[in-house]
Amino acid sequence: MSSLHPALLTWPFALLVGVPLVIHLINLLRRRRVQWAAMEFLLASQKKNRRKIILQQWALIAARMASVGLALVLLAGLVLSGDWARLFGQGEAHHLLIVDDSLSMTAQGAAGGAFDRAKEAACRLARQIAQENAPQRVTLLPWSVVADQTWNADDDWVAREVESQRLAADVESRLRDWQPTQIATPPLAVFEGIERLLSQGRAGEERTVHLVTDFRAGDWRNAPPLRERLERLTAAGVKLHLVNCTLAAEPNVAVTELKLLPGARAAGIPQMLEVSVTNYGATSVDGVSVEMSYRPLAAAVNSSATAPSAGEASSPAFPAVEAPWSSLPTIAFDPIEPGETQTARLQVRFPAAGDYAMRAALAGPFLASADALAADNARFRVASIALDVPVLVIDGDPRDDDAFHVTTALRPGGATRTGVNVTVKPATFLRDQPLDSFAVVYLLDVGRLEQSAIDALEAFARRGGGVAFFAGPNAHRTAINDTLFRDGAGLFPLSVEGPADLPFALPDPSRAEASDATGAANVVDIAFDRNGPLARLAGEAYQGFVPHVSRYLAVDAAWLAKRDSPANVAARLRNGAPLVVAKPFGEGRAVAVLTTAGRAWSDWAGTLTFPILLQELQGYLTAGKTREPDAAAGTPIDVRLDANRHLAETVVSLRTPYDATWPLAKLERRAEPDDAGALVARFGARDRRETGRIGVYESRWADKDGTPSVRRDVRNAPREESDLAALDARSIAEQLKGIEHVYHGYADLEDQTARVAGIDASPYVFWLLVALLAGEQLLGYFASYHPSRAEAAP
Numbered sequence: 068m069s070s071l072h073p074a075l076l077t078w079p080f081a082l083l084v085g086v087p088l089v090i091h092l093i094n095l096l097r098r099r100r101v102q103w104a105a106m107e108f109l110l111a112s113q114k115k116n117r118r119k120i121i122l123q124q125w126a127l128i129a130a131r132m133a134s135v136g137l138a139l140v141l142l143a144g145l146v147l148s149g150d151w152a153r154l155f156g157q158g159e160a161h162h163l164l165i166v167d168d169s170l171s172m173t174a175q176g177a178a179g180g181a182f183d184r185a186k187e188a189a190c191r192l193a194r195q196i197a198q199e200n201a202p203q204r205v206t207l208l209p210w211s212v213v214a215d216q217t218w219n220a221d222d223d224w225v226a227r228e229v230e231s232q233r234l235a236a237d238v239e240s241r242l243r244d245w246q247p248t249q250i251a252t253p254p255l256a257v258f259e260g261i262e263r264l265l266s267q268g269r270a271g272e273e274r275t276v277h278l279v280t281d282f283r284a285g286d287w288r289n290a291p292p293l294r295e296r297l298e299r300l301t302a303a304g305v306k307l308h309l310v311n312c313t314l315a316a317e318p319n320v321a322v323t324e325l326k327l328l329p330g331a332r333a334a335g336i337p338q339m340l341e342v343s344v345t346n347y348g349a350t351s352v353d354g355v356s357v358e359m360s361y362r363p364l365a366a367a368v369n370s371s372a373t374a375p376s377a378g379e380a381s382s383p384a385f386p387a388v389e390a391p392w393s394s395l396p397t398i399a400f401d402p403i404e405p406g407e408t409q410t411a412r413l414q415v416r417f418p419a420a421g422d423y424a425m426r427a428a429l430a431g432p433f434l435a436s437a438d439a440l441a442a443d444n445a446r447f448r449v450a451s452i453a454l455d456v457p458v459l460v461i462d463g464d465p466r467d468d469d470a471f472h473v474t475t476a477l478r479p480g481g482a483t484r485t486g487v488n489v490t491v492k493p494a495t496f497l498r499d500q501p502l503d504s505f506a507v508v509y510l511l512d513v514g515r516l517e518q519s520a521i522d523a524l525e526a527f528a529r530r531g532g533g534v535a536f537f538a539g540p541n542a543h544r545t546a547i548n549d550t551l552f553r554d555g556a557g558l559f560p561l562s563v564e565g566p567a568d569l570p571f572a573l574p575d576p577s578r579a580e581a582s583d584a585t586g587a588a589n590v591v592d593i594a595f596d597r598n599g600p601l602a603r604l605a606g607e608a609y610q611g612f613v614p615h616v617s618r619y620l621a622v623d624a625a626w627l628a629k630r631d632s633p634a635n636v637a638a639r640l641r642n643g644a645p646l647v648v649a650k651p652f653g654e655g656r657a658v659a660v661l662t663t664a665g666r667a668w669s670d671w672a673g674t675l676t677f678p679i680l681l682q683e684l685q686g687y688l689t690a691g692k693t694r695e696p697d698a699a700a701g702t703p704i705d706v707r708l709d710a711n712r713h714l715a716e717t718v719v720s721l722r723t724p725y726d727a728t729w730p731l732a733k734l735e736r737r738a739e740p741d742d743a744g745a746l747v748a749r750f751g752a753r754d755r756r757e758t759g760r761i762g763v764y765e766s767r768w769a770d771k772d773g774t775p776s777v778r779r780d781v782r783n784a785p786r787e788e789s790d791l792a793a794l795d796a797r798s799i800a801e802q803l804k805g806i807e808h809v810y811h812g813y814a815d816l817e818d819q820t821a822r823v824a825g826i827d828a829s830p831y832v833f834w835l836l837v838a839l840l841a842g843e844q845l846l847g848y849f850a851s852y853h854p855s856r857a858e859a860a861p
Contacts, residue, residue, distance in 0.1 A: 123846065130843040137836040159272040161204045161226060162196055163264060164189050164238070165257065167280035167312075168209040170700070170788040172247045174281070174439040176317045184312040184813050185279045186242045191816050192277055192310070193238035204272070205229050206264060207241060210280070213260035214252045217754045226268065249442050250701030250759040251785035254286050258296040265305065275306040281313045284792040287802055297806050307808040310816060313793040317439035318348030320355060321789040323408060325427045325446040325697075329686030331456045332693045333486025334420045340395075342427045342446075343410045346403040346437075347790045353402040354431045359395035359413055364422040364449070364765070364779060385722050385733070385767060392426065420454040422779055424763050439791060443784035447763055448695050455488035456689065459505040462491055463513035463541050469665035470511055472672035473537075476681040487685065494520065502527040507688045511664050512539025515546035525558050529653030533688025534558060536657070537664040538620045542566070548623070560634035560650035560659045567621035569640055592616045592641050599637035600649055600658070600687040604676055614671035616640060620661040655691035658684060699785040701755035704764060706778060708738050708746040712770045715740070719748035724762025724782075738768075758782055 166189050172182040189207070196203060207224035218225050224241060257278075265274055287293065301307055324343035330336070340359065346352050365386040398411045417423055428445040429438070438444065458477060462470040470491050477487045490505075494513050497520035502508060508524065513536075516524075528534050536551075536559060544565045551559035569592065591613050595605035604613075622645050626632065637658075638647035649658045662668045671677050706719050716737040725731040734757060738746035748768075751758030758764065764780045794802065796810055 127843065127846050130839060130846055134836065134839050134843060137832055137839060140832050159202045159204060159269060160196075161206070161268055161272045161274045162192075163206040163261065163274070163276045164192060164208075165213055165261065165276065165278050166207075166209055166242075166245070167252075167278075168211050168245065168247045169252045170247070170249050170442055170785060171281055171283050171440070171791060172312075173249075173442055174317050174319070174791055175441070176315065176439055178314050181281050181312050182245075182247045184314070185281075185310075186245060188279050188310050188312055188811075188813055188816055189242055189277075190235065190239050192279075194235045197232070197234040203229055203234070204269075205234065205238075207238060208264075209245065209248075210257055211248050211250060211252050211756060211759075213264070214256035215753065215755055216260045216263055218264075225264070248701070248756060248759050249761050249784065250755055251699060251788045252701075254280070255290070255293050255296060258293070258300065262296070262300070265300075265303075273306075274304070275308060276300065277308045277310060279310040279312060281791075282309075282311050282794045282799060283788075283790070284794055284798075285787050285790055287794055287799070290802075294803070294806065297803065297808075301807045307806070308811060309799065309808055310811045310813065311793075311796070311799070312813045314813060316349065316793065317791045318350065318352075318437045319440045319443070319789055319791050320344065320346050320348065320352055320403070320429060320433065320438045321440065321443035321784065321786075322357065322427050322429060322446040323443075323786055323789070324410070325425060325448050325783075327425075327448065327450055327693075327695065328412075329690045329693070330682075331486035331685060332450060332452050332689070333456050334417055334452050334454055335484065336486035337414050337416055338450075340413045340415050340425065341410060342398060342413070343408050344400055344403065344429070345408040345789070346405055347792070348437055349405050350437070351402050351404050352433050352437045354433050355400040355403055355429065356431050357398045357400070357411075358428045358430045359398060359415075359426070360392040360428075361395065361415065361417070361423050361425045362390045362392045363419070364424055364763075365390070366421060366777065385720070385765065397430070417450075417452045420452050422777075423450050423452060424448070424779070425450065440789060442761060443786075443789045445761070446783050447761070447781045448697065449763060449779040449781050450695055451693070453486075456486055456507075456685075457505045458487050458489050458685070459496075459502065459508045460489055460491045461494050461497065461508065461510045461513060463494060463511050463539065465493075467512060467539065467663075467665045467667060468672070469537060469539065469663060469667075471665075472677065473509055473511060473664050473681065476672075476678040477685065479678070485682070497523050502532065503530065505532065506692045507533040507535065507685060509535045509537065509664075511537045512541045512667075514541040515543060516550065518550070521550055521558070525652070528558055528655035528657060528691075531654040531691035533655055533691060534652075534657045535684055535688060536659045538566075538659075538661045539663045539665075539667060540566075542620060555632065558652055558657050560648040560657055561632070561645070562623035562626045563661070564621040564623050566618055567644075568618055569616050569642065569644075571617075593638050593646060594641070595638045596636065599635060599647075601637045601647060601680065601683050603683055604638075604679060613676065614669050614674045616646070616662050616669040616671070618662065618668035619644065619646060622661070649687070653691075656688055658688060696780055698780070698782055700761050700782040701751065701759045701785070702782060703749060703751040703755070704758050704766070704780050705752075706736075706738070706748040706750075706766050706768070708748070708768070708770075710740065710744055710746050713738065713746055713768070714771055715746070717746060717748075717768055717770075719766055719768040721750050721757075722765045722767075723757075724760045724764065 166185050168182065172180075172185060174181045178184075193205075196205065204226045205224060206226050208218055212218050212223070220226075229237060261276055265276075268274060297307065321344070322342065323345045324341065326341050328339040328341055330338060332338070342357055342359070344355060344357060395413060395415055398413055400409050400411065403409055425448045426445060434444070460470050460473055474489045474491060478485055478489050492500075494510075494516060498517055499519070502523055505527075508527065524534055542563075544563055547559055548562045551557050552562045554562075592615050593613050595601045597605045619640065627645075634648050634650040636645045636647070637649050638645075640646050644661075646662065647658065647660050649656060651657075662671070665672055671680070704721065706721075708717060708719075716739070719736050719738055721734045721736070723732040723734070734750055736748040736750060738748040741747045748766075750766075759782075761782060761784055764782065766778045766780070767775060769775050796812060799810060
């Protein structure tokens with residue numbers, strides 16, 4: 068048995084409870100004995116009933132003293148535990164201490180770290196729980212383990228029966244080595260795990276959940292599914308205690324994007340690197356710069372001279388020494404306003420073919436005052452750079468010059484190097500030749516394709532390949548609509564009506580430019596979408612070089628009327644007809660150019676913009692094959708293997724990122740068949756902490772012949788964790804209005820947490836006090852003299 072304000076039950080209790088007795092004694096001292104003959108007969112009657120009167124008076128005094136005592140007990144906040152609690156229906160108490168270990172908890176402010184405060188809050192809670200005499204069971208788990216439901220009842224603190232004398236020390240010892248993760252864990256997943264934990268509890272136990280977290284606004288604001296979970300818990304009789312370990316709003320600046328823009332991923336070819344920085348704070352930040360760097364990653368090498376045997380648990384070795392980072396020019400940003408994201412670009416050339424890791428890291432004096440979260444100050448990417456990008460050109464009619472113009476634009480030769488290696492083949496090449504070795508396939512004025520060729524092209528695009536169609540005299544409406552478009556299910560982006568002529572447009576002399584007195588320069592046949600894949604050609608610098616189109620494939624009016632097509636029009640003719648249409652297909656992309664690549668229907672091939680058109684198409688179409696993965700820390704890594712080239716249960720090794728904070732870890736999995744027949748080795752699918760570090764992951768394995776393979780994956784800081792805006796007590800109360808809970812701020816946690824265990828006796832004390840006051844009134848009425856109505860009548 069304990070109370071929230073035990074001081075009220077010490078000397079104030081004794082002093083105030085004795086007040087009615089003191090008043091009664093004082094009143095006795097004030098009486099004076101007066102002889103009065105008329106009252107002598109009453110004295111005889113009083114002596115006869117003296118015993119009864121004295122008992123009534125002492126009972127009345129005792130009731131008044133008890134009333135004062137119960138009022139003090141009510142104010143003190145009595146909590147019943149132990150045998151008293153069991154007397155009122157309480158059995159065992161089960162406390163769940165769930166400590167948030169998500170990335171935002173690594174925030175460091177002027178008052179220290181959020182995770183350190185969270186651990187201290189858990190220790191305070193343990194000290195309060197230890198004061199109770201009732202049998203206690205305690206579950207102590209981090210946020211991420213509860214969300215993933217990966218606890219181990221034998222190793223972790225799950226419903227552990229503890230001795231009160233050792234609880235605080237044991238909890239403090241358990242928390243000492245805890246470190247926050249670098250992953251994002253939504254509260255909804257945590258409450259799903261809590262429900263499972265509670266479902267494994269014992270019948271009749273009193274359950275209290277203590278959530279120690281930073282209450283980030285992005286997780287808790289306007290979350291109806293979260294309210295539904297909380298209501299379900301409280302309706303089941305679970306007591307909910309929320310502990311906020313955030314003391315004040317913290318500023319933060321983060322690198323939120325790092326990527327290579329589409330282009331030829333070839334050695335020695337300029338690549339454009341784009342980096343974005345976001346200010347999540349409430350004030351402007353000046354002096355922000357980003358240090359850029361890259362380093363080559365070791366290729367796969369044979370670790371043994373023999374192929375692995377069936378069931379052999381071996382995989383290629385990892386390199387013992389990593390290549391150093393090579394610095395690139397530092398990017399300086401203008402002052403970044405609150406909530407603003409600024410983007411900058413940097414040109415980089417990779418000297419040789421291979422895999423490269425890229426890093427963008429914040430630098431500058433602002434980090435000391437305007438950046439509370441260090442983990443999101445760097446971002447990583449991995450790019451595979453080839454010696455040349457292989458491209459396949461299918462020439463539908465060798466008599467025309469389409470293939471020559473496309474090949475010349477992609478690979479002009481001489482001193483100009485584009486990083487593209489072009490192979491020209493007829494349409495029959497598509498029937499039985501593998502396409503995966505190519506990045507893009509261009510089909511120039513092809514007629515009806517065999518079904519096997521169409522299947523090969525679609526499979527190629529689904530796996531990330533790019534396919535471009537150029538129209539021409541051999542294009543047939545039926546062949547395109549029935550076999551390539553197929554009501555939107557096929558590779559071709561749209562349905563067509565057939566060839567149509569674009570009427571000749573006379574120049575407007577009133578708009579003639581000085582360079583062309585005839586006004587021909589103001590006749591523009593093509594308008595490019597400024598937000599599409601060919602947006603570069605919409606620039607003013609190329610308006611004087613826009614080609615003239617005489618003939619094109621007209622689009623089916625039914626397709627134009629559609630509003631739900633996934634295809635986008637990247638360029639239109641001056642009559643409004645679509646000319647270039649792009650469409651995603653699986654992991655790849657498809658583009659239809661509805662005029663010829665040669666001079667049959669347009670003079671595009673002879674203009675300055677044609678090589679630029681091919682460069683932009685090449686960059687857009689290779690995006691599926693060159694897409695560098697950028698997943699958040701904690702996202703699983705699935706290594707898929709070809710079952711025809713690998714043994715069953717092939718061992719795949721994964722090396723995690725490492726630095727001064729995170730030690731090197733090497734994980735191994737045996738690849739298992741999935742529903743599609745492929746072999747898959749999964750990392751982080753059950754426990755996200757396996758892939759929860761920020762940086763570059765490296766997987767290595769060997770096929771049946773012992774040929775090694777390597778793959779890199781990147782895991783970066785979850786963007787949602789960078790916004791450190793948190794809810795205060797009032798906002799939390801508004802979000803959880805109608806849900807019974809107890810809120811604790813970190814600063815006043817020590818005083819409030821005495822409520823955490825046992826039965827609150829206040830309702831019982833209150834009604835007992837009401838009954839006692841009513842009894843005191845009745846006792847006072849019967850102990851006093853009241854004349855009868857007849858006596859009272861005049």
